[in-house]
Amino acid sequence: GGTIGMVGGGQLGRMFAIAATQMGYQVVVFCETEQEPAAQIAHRCVFGRLNNMDAVEAFANQCDVITLEFENIPEATIAKCQQYAPTYPSSDVLATAQDRLREKNTIQDAGLPVAPFCRVVDAATLATAAEAVGLPLILKTARSGYDGKGQHRITTLADADHVAWSMCDEWVAEQLISFDREVSVVVARTADGRTSTFPIFENDHVNHILDVTMLPATLSDSVQKQAREIAITAAKALDVVGLLCVEMFVRPSADGSEEVIINEVAPRPHNSGHLTIEACHTSQFEQHVRAVCGLPLGNTEMICGGAAMANLLGDVWGDETKTPPWDNALAVDGVKLHLYGKVHAKPGRKMGHLTCVGNDRDAVVAKVREARSRLTR
């Protein structure tokens, strides 16, 4: 037992709270409004702006251990939490994960593969960066970006005319990687240094947003082993306690096989790990509870031959006054529905997901896609 504090009220906090509650913990959520997904199911909530230090204190006071579910939390808030209870990930980890430059430097310094990158502040430094990393490149804001927001593909330097340089002090120019597939590895790490990785997730993105995740990934055993080792090394280098998701590109290597390159990391449960709820002995959310509470880490092996997850974005709702025909999707054998309780459906907003597990990956991928398409037919 005991009380776990969760900073942030989104769906990751909600699914964490469900897992923690099942294991007998009380969960206190700190977020802005009672409408947020995690607030709806928490034992207790503290509502306030995340930078309001009185609210932070009122929250942290109640907790035996504190964790979080998104990166854009003021560093000072997490630093304050740390004065009251062990807080995982720490304010240091958060500061690194909030800043793509600091994150990439840390990963590179650990000897791990990342796409060549440069710090950019304006059109002139972009021109220098283009010589270093080549064109086309991807220009990303150093801070606050998610779901591809704030990213530009720069094919010729004239494309920089469309960049709103004033929106951000620092940017990262990254070499455009021509990858075959994208994968992610979720690794759990405890305060005493134990680690455990999940099987590698294979991810399809649409418009820079995760669309479908599949298990197992179509990767050779040796590349899978390499990807898991990279994730563990990254978790150690960043000194993460809790979960770290490492997003990777898979591309052909010089020796004719394949290699992985790190795209970015997230020190929390990850959208690509949602299918672990049905697909693995231990879900990513249970593993997060185990890791931050210092418990033995759970078995991450698959309990099925194949698994698939399809995101449900607000677009599925179309007209916000209508509810999608859930019964149509649930009529597909084996398909499970997860809804996050978000009050307003907006295009591109993550509202829920569908999961299916079975013996064969291709079959379950087809089922979640079919179930989702029935929602808009």
Ligand code: ATP
């Ligand atoms: P999120 O945090 O929601 O995953 P984000 O805004 O931080 O998104 P990234 O993960 O950096 O964005 O990029 C989003 C997607 O854009 C990647 O998953 C990949 O499909 C593509 N992308 C990003 N960087 C590169 C690159 N250097 N080369 C090729 N494709 C890229």
Ligand code: MG
């Ligand atoms: Mg990101």
Ligand code: MG
């Ligand atoms: Mg990403």
